[in-house]
Every structure is written in C-alpha cells, then in structure tokens.
Amino acid sequence: MNLNTNYQNILFPYAYNILGSVDDAMDAIQDVITKYISSSKPNIENEISYLIKGVINQSINIKKRNQKTTGDKIWLPEPISTEKADTNINREEIISYSMLVLLEKLNPKERAVFILKEAFDYSHEEIATAMSFSIENSRKILSRAKKALEKMKKDFEPSPMASPTFLKEYITSIKTGNVSALEKLLSDDIMVKTDGGNVSIVSELMVGIKEVIKLMIYVYNTYQKSFSIVESTVNHQPALMFYNDGKLVNCQVFELEKDNEKIMTIYSIVDPEKLKK
Missing domain, CATH: 1.20.140.160 (PhyR, sigma-like (SL) domain)
Structure with missing residues (x-):
C-alpha cells in the first residue's frame, strides 16, 4: 500500500x-x-x-x-x-x-x-x-x-469574499493611478505587509491610506506594468497573482472589513520559495 x-x-x-x-x-x-x-x-x-x-x-x-x-x-x-x-x-x-x-x-x-x-x-x-x-x-x-x-481584536471568522467586480476595480484604479477611486476601496488605516524572503523589496510594512496608495501605484509603474495579472482565491480570500513571462512573482491576498468591502490589509508575498507551487 x-x-x-x-x-x-x-x-x-x-x-x-x-x-x-x-x-x-x-x-x-x-x-x-x-x-x-x-x-x-x-x-x-x-x-x-x-x-x-x-x-x-x-x-x-x-x-x-x-x-x-x-x-x-x-x-x-x-x-x-x-x-x-x-x-x-x-x-x-x-x-x-x-x-x-x-x-x-x-x-x-x-x-x-x-x-x-x-x-x-x-x-x-x-x-x-x-x-x-x-x-x-x-x-x-x-x-x-x-x-x-x-x-489583537480579531474574531475567528474568515474575511468576507469580494464582489465579482471588486478586484477588477482595484487593479484598474492602480493601473490608471486613480487616487480617488482607490480611496473608496481602501480602509483609512490599511496595512500592506510584504514577505520578500531573500529578495529585495520596496517596503516590508506600510500603514495608512495615503502612503499605501503611493506605494502600490509606484510598485505597479516601476515593476509590474508588463506583468499578467490574474484574479484568484487564496486560502478562501480574494487574491491577485502577478506573472512575469509566465512565472508567478507576486501574490497579493486581500483582507476585507466585515461591514463593507473596503480593504483593510494586503498581504504581499514576493518570496520566490513561497510561489513555486
């Protein structure tokens, strides 16, 4: 056996x-x-x-x-x-x-x-x-x-799922640099946490809506413009997968507020060792 x-x-x-x-x-x-x-x-x-x-x-x-x-x-x-x-x-x-x-x-x-x-x-x-x-x-x-x-003021329920258009609105706003649209999608105290492993990253932790918007637009314009971006579900939460020449180079997992669909945390995985599967 x-x-x-x-x-x-x-x-x-x-x-x-x-x-x-x-x-x-x-x-x-x-x-x-x-x-x-x-x-x-x-x-x-x-x-x-x-x-x-x-x-x-x-x-x-x-x-x-x-x-x-x-x-x-x-x-x-x-x-x-x-x-x-x-x-x-x-x-x-x-x-x-x-x-x-x-x-x-x-x-x-x-x-x-x-x-x-x-x-x-x-x-x-x-x-x-x-x-x-x-x-x-x-x-x-x-x-x-x-x-x-x-x-840590967390309950044990999973993050709610996004509407079918939620991720499209988010990535379109990043691509076009639409700050006002992003302000409607993000929580005021949003956090971006990034795990780069041994890879150099722009920022490991960013907090606050203005700083996060600047960071995400900068990262897209500087590194991600040529990437293919695919919507997905990761560990039961909405996610975006970024591919460079067919290779997965970034996975962004979104945690949403429970009373609406504003993003409260973005978990960004860049570590190649965690993107192999």
Whole structure:
C-alpha cells in the first residue's frame, strides 16, 4: 500500500495549518510515514489516527525550529489556491489566510490546539490524545490561545469574499493611478505587509491610506506594468497573482472589513520559495 498516496490528502491540512508552509508540511508528512513504514507497528489499532498524531507533533517540532530562524522580519504563510477542487488536498480544511497570519502570534503548541479545536472540531479528549497531555491542559492551552487572539481584536471568522467586480476595480484604479477611486476601496488605516524572503523589496510594512496608495501605484509603474495579472482565491480570500513571462512573482491576498468591502490589509508575498507551487 502506498501510504503517501492514500493518506497525504488527509494529513496535509494538519501539517500545513500548523506550519504555513507547503514544503515543511510535506517534509513532516514524509518523515512520519517513513518512520511508520520502517517501524514494527506494535499495538497500532487505528493507523490514520496514529499518523495524524505523528504529523501534528512533527509539525510542532518543525515550527519551533523555524521560529528561531525568522527573527523579527515579516514572515507570511505560503499561499494555497482554494479556487478549484483538488483531489489531493481537502481545501475546505485549509485555514483562511488572515487566520494563518494571526496564528503566528501563538506558540506552536497553542497554535496546534487552537487549529484542532476550531478547524477540525476535535473534542478536548481527542486533542489530549493526539498531543499526549491531559484534557485539563487542552482546555487551558485553548483558553490561553483565544485570549491572546482576542487581545489583537480579531474574531475567528474568515474575511468576507469580494464582489465579482471588486478586484477588477482595484487593479484598474492602480493601473490608471486613480487616487480617488482607490480611496473608496481602501480602509483609512490599511496595512500592506510584504514577505520578500531573500529578495529585495520596496517596503516590508506600510500603514495608512495615503502612503499605501503611493506605494502600490509606484510598485505597479516601476515593476509590474508588463506583468499578467490574474484574479484568484487564496486560502478562501480574494487574491491577485502577478506573472512575469509566465512565472508567478507576486501574490497579493486581500483582507476585507466585515461591514463593507473596503480593504483593510494586503498581504504581499514576493518570496520566490513561497510561489513555486
């Protein structure tokens, strides 16, 4: 039996939601499956539960290691298209992009408990079994995680989807330099967060409507005029994909205000390592 083929679609959302990286998620899955295949498998009654537990804990270990290397730089999750069905991945179990960014504020164990409860609807008993601690610890860790998120004044619902014309209006306004049109589309305190990896970028963080409009028009006129721009859905949120000679070079994911369709955050991924998939 090919465990990679049979179980990858089940295991991937667990690993990716904890790690925010496709490559790291695949590494975690491969490590666990390889060890399982080579083990003697004593007293394993439920194979998939055993593998899920292994992937969760391996992902936590990888996340702990990675957090030590990213430092204070803005680190954004690797985007995944959720626009079309994929037979290899259950995209309904992929967390929204804004939530993945927010979860970076939690430690890996808090993040895992929160994800298991909120995304996979695990009971505290199931979480305790998967993570090898008590039910009471599960409750305490979840409570701590929710309090940390509440301090950042975020709720746990995904960003609302844009109207069919929303992204077209936005990119047309950028292309034409229409400041007044952009002012109607952007929140006054809009933020642009950019992850360039090892690539040089214009700005890592920009805050405020006037500054953001200047930045986005400048970036388009200086770098993106010849690019092909495609509307998409990334981690259940509206996105624009920028292609240079057929190669994806920038993914912009939009977080919208809940009471209207004004943009409150643009997550801009330029890091080539996160645009390979």
